[in-house]
Amino acid sequence: MIKFIVAGLWLCAVTIGAVFYSFQWSGAKASAEPPPALLGGLDYVKTEVLSVPVLKQGSIVGYFLAQLVYTVEPERLKKLSVPADTLFSDELYSYLFSNPSVDFTETKKLDLDQFRNGVREAINKRLGEELIHDVMIDQVDFLSKEEIRNNMLRRRLADDQKPATPEPKAAAAEQQPAEEKPAH
Numbered sequence: 172m173i174k175f176i177v178a179g180l181w182l183c184a185v186t187i188g189a190v191f192y193s194f195q196w197s198g199a200k201a202s203a204e205p206p207p208a209l210l211g212g213l214d215y216v217k218t219e220v221l222s223v224p225v226l227k228q229g230s231i232v233g234y235f236l237a238q239l240v241y242t243v244e245p246e247r248l249k250k251l252s253v254p255a256d257t258l259f260s261d262e263l264y265s266y267l268f269s270n271p272s273v274d275f276t277e278t279k280k281l282d283l284d285q286f287r288n289g290v291r292e293a294i295n296k297r298l299g300e301e302l303i304h305d306v307m308i309d310q311v312d313f314l315s316k317e318e319i320r321n322n323m324l325r326r327r328l329a330d331d332q333k334p335a336t337p338e339p340k341a342a343a344a345e346q347q348p349a350e351e352k353p354a355h
Contacts (some may be wrong), residue, residue: 183346184214192204196344197285211246213243213244213245214242214243214248215241215242215243215262216240216241216242216243216255216259217236217238217240217309218237218238218240218241218259218260219238219241219256220236220237220310221236221237221239221260221263221264222235222236222262223235223237223263223267225312225313226244226268227276227278231316232276232316233275233318233319234314235267235275235311235312235313235315235317236310236311236312236313236314237308237310238262238308238309238310238311239259239263239306239307239308239314240306240307240308241255241259241291241305241306241307241311242303242305242307243255243302243303243304244300247300247302248302250336251302258294258297259294259295262293262294262297265293266289266293267291270289270355273286273289273311274286276313283308287305287306287307288306290303290306291303291305291306315336322334333347335352
């Protein structure tokens with residue numbers, strides 16, 4: 172009988188030891204690996220298409236069109252007292268107007284990595300903490316004044332060449348003057 176009690180106590184001790192060891196080993200393994208940077212825990216905030224005029228020598232030479240995506244921690248995003256879209260678009264405008272090195276008229280000299288990092292750093296600097304982890308470009312275009320003017324002329328010509336739609340009969344009847352009856 173004593174053998175059964177000793178064997179039972181030994182079995183309980185081994186089981187408790189194995190459970191304790193497995194929890195310690197799995198906890199150490201989970202804390203050793205940092206979470207992947209872009210796979211979880213971040214929200215993706217997509218801006219509307221922003222149109223920023225490009226100025227050179229005091230006149231507008233075209234428009235920079237962009238739609239950006241920001242990666243943000245959701246807890247920090249909820250703490251903002253200003254809407255995120257407003258903050259992001261304001262800082263993008265400020266960054267583009269204050270940095271003459273970003274010149275969209277010369278596409279060969281344009282460094283998109285510098286642009287993305289500059290916008291991210293400008294927003295984080297303004298807030299005083301790291302809110303934006305990454306800036307991704309969804310759409311980027313530059314339209315010169317000439318391209319805009321040509322597109323507008325093409326639309327006008329296309330509208331002028333459309334056949335005129337006939338007026339409805341009721342409206343045409345209202346426009347005709349009533350025949351006068353001869354006076355007797």
